[in-house]
Amino acid sequence: MGTRLLAAPPEGSELKPVRGAPGLPYIGNTLQVMRNPFGVARERYDQFGEVSWGWLLGQRTVTVQGPEAAETVLINRDKAFANGPAWSYFIGPFFYRGIMLLDFEEHLHHRRIMQQAFTQKRLRAYLDAMAPSIGKGLDAWEPARGFKVYDHLKQLTLDLATDVFMGIELDRAEADRVNGAFIDAVRAGTAYVRFPVPGLRWHKGMKARKVLEEFFKSNLPAKRRDGGDDLFAALCEAQTDDGDRFTDEDVVNHMIFALMAAHDTTTITLTTMAYYLAKHPEWQERLREESQALGKPVLSFEDLDSMVSIDMVMKESLRLVSPVPALPRRAVKDTSILGYHIPAGTTVVVPQLTNHYMSEWWPDPEKFDPGRFSGERREDKVHKYAWSPFGGGAHKCIGLHFAGMQVKSILHQLLLRYRWSVPARYEWPLDTTSLPSPKDGLPVRLERLENTA
Numbered sequence: 001m002g003t004r005l006l007a008a009p010p011e012g013s014e015l016k017p018v019r020g021a022p023g024l025p026y027i028g029n030t031l032q033v034m035r036n037p038f039g040v041a042r043e044r045y046d047q048f049g050e051v052s053w054g055w056l057l058g059q060r061t062v063t064v065q066g067p068e069a070a071e072t073v074l075i076n077r078d079k080a081f082a083n084g085p086a087w088s089y090f091i092g093p094f095f096y097r098g099i100m101l102l103d104f105e106e107h108l109h110h111r112r113i114m115q116q117a118f119t120q121k122r123l124r125a126y127l128d129a130m131a132p133s134i135g136k137g138l139d140a141w142e143p144a145r146g147f148k149v150y151d152h153l154k155q156l157t158l159d160l161a162t163d164v165f166m167g168i169e170l171d172r173a174e175a176d177r178v179n180g181a182f183i184d185a186v187r188a189g190t191a192y193v194r195f196p197v198p199g200l201r202w203h204k205g206m207k208a209r210k211v212l213e214e215f216f217k218s219n220l221p222a223k224r225r226d227g228g229d230d231l232f233a234a235l236c237e238a239q240t241d242d243g244d245r246f247t248d249e250d251v252v253n254h255m256i257f258a259l260m261a262a263h264d265t266t267t268i269t270l271t272t273m274a275y276y277l278a279k280h281p282e283w284q285e286r287l288r289e290e291s292q293a294l295g296k297p298v299l300s301f302e303d304l305d306s307m308v309s310i311d312m313v314m315k316e317s318l319r320l321v322s323p324v325p326a327l328p329r330r331a332v333k334d335t336s337i338l339g340y341h342i343p344a345g346t347t348v349v350v351p352q353l354t355n356h357y358m359s360e361w362w363p364d365p366e367k368f369d370p371g372r373f374s375g376e377r378r379e380d381k382v383h384k385y386a387w388s389p390f391g392g393g394a395h396k397c398i399g400l401h402f403a404g405m406q407v408k409s410i411l412h413q414l415l416l417r418y419r420w421s422v423p424a425r426y427e428w429p430l431d432t433t434s435l436p437s438p439k440d441g442l443p444v445r446l447e448r449l450e451n452t453a
């Protein structure tokens with residue numbers, strides 16, 4: 001495929017043009033990137049270096065590889081890169097005015113208020129609220145061969161979302177209606193037909209958005225009045241020192257977005273951990289011993305830092321399978337990345353999934369080796385953006401401590417109740433066409449342990 005330049009740099013500037021092998025207009029390498037993101041990224045890096053371009057999902061897209069380029073884009077010093085126009089292309093109609101889709105001053109205003117829903121005091125309350133629901137959810141698992149871990153974890157985190165995020169008692173039918181709408185809204189983002197044809201994903205997503213809006217709107221007055229220990233109440237109450245608060249509409253938009261931001265990401269992290277712990281039983285035993293040694297059936301906030309092995313496995317799993325595989329941005333003015341000219345209007349993507357596999361930054365990147373995050377080794381310290389599953393800069397994941405808490409709390413309780421394994425030669429078929437997930441649901445042999453805690 002021929003090499004083409006994205007655009008000529010302005011005359012007299014010392015900037016270099018971005019090169020690429022873009023392929024057919026609109027289609028380009030989309031299929032290859034989806035099927036084999038690692039191979040394509042390596043090939044492009046070897047041919048063009050950190051900054052290259054191609055057609056991706058119907059857009060001219062500049063892909064920036066490696067932590068230095070990631071830092072330039074995410075730190076965004078001269079405010080050249082915007083989230084809204086880039087993310088809206090994928091999820092705009094369904095996650096309208098979610099905080100990740102806001103930019104610059106407006107984003108900062110919302111972020112300051114939202115921060116109040118993620119204080120240590122709030123996090124403690126969320127953790128205490130979720131512990132019993134986790135136990136109940138896990139107790140209902142039925143040990144079997146071919147037990148689909150991914151499907152069960154997805155259901156568990158969805159049920160937790162109803163408790164900890166909404167704090168609303170729902171009967172099963174209502175919970176299924178709201179959860180179903182939520183799932184349709186998330187799926188719509190990966191629709192191939194990107195306009196509303198009745199019965200297809202996009203159309204279902206639009207309908208689902210309406211269901212969710214009505215649900216949160218109708219529950220909002222009671223939430224504002226009664227408060228609570230859930231995220232919905234926290235967003236209603238959140239207030240900055242300057243007295244800024246969210247409007248009713250803001251609360252609804254942020255709730256719908258937060259559910260989405262939290263759900264699949266946490267499920268993918270837990271599933272990846274379950275996969276590697278099944279493939280590496282010595283690590284599973286090590287984690288189980290750590291949990292048993294704690295001598296408590298559930299984790300409290302104070303215990304989180306002492307779960308050192310779970311922490312290392314979580315970090316390594318987030319490196320190997322970054323739940324948000326790529327971060328898109330749109331250049332809102334002419335700018336540059338590592339000396340390359342980026343014209344206004346260009347879509348720029350930071351591919352976290354493949355960045356975590358660069359042998360330039362990670363020794364033996366394909367290997368599951370949680371010890372690389374141990375105090376003595378800290379391989380992630382090679383660059384601030386070498387390990388960045390939570391992104392960076394102004395939009396860095398606001399829920400990262402929440403995620404750590406939830407993952408550790410679930411894994412601790414899981415390790416105390418069950419052992420799981422896969423045949424030695426099993427390799428999971430990872431689907432990378434959307435957010436990464438196992439095509440087969442990750443079937444394991446699940447056994448209940450005699451003594452829990």
Ligand code: HEM
Binds near residue numbers: 100324
């Ligand atoms: C392991 C789990 C998680 C991962 C890997 C993850 C990853 C990310 C990433 C990469 C971003 C930045 C997107 C960008 O810059 O374009 C982000 C943003 C965000 N995440 Fe998470 N996330 C996780 C869990 C959560 C949870 C549990 C919550 C809520 C409780 C949450 C709420 C958010 C929100 C609200 C934003 C937007 C922040 C902003 O734009 O200011 N995330 N997340």
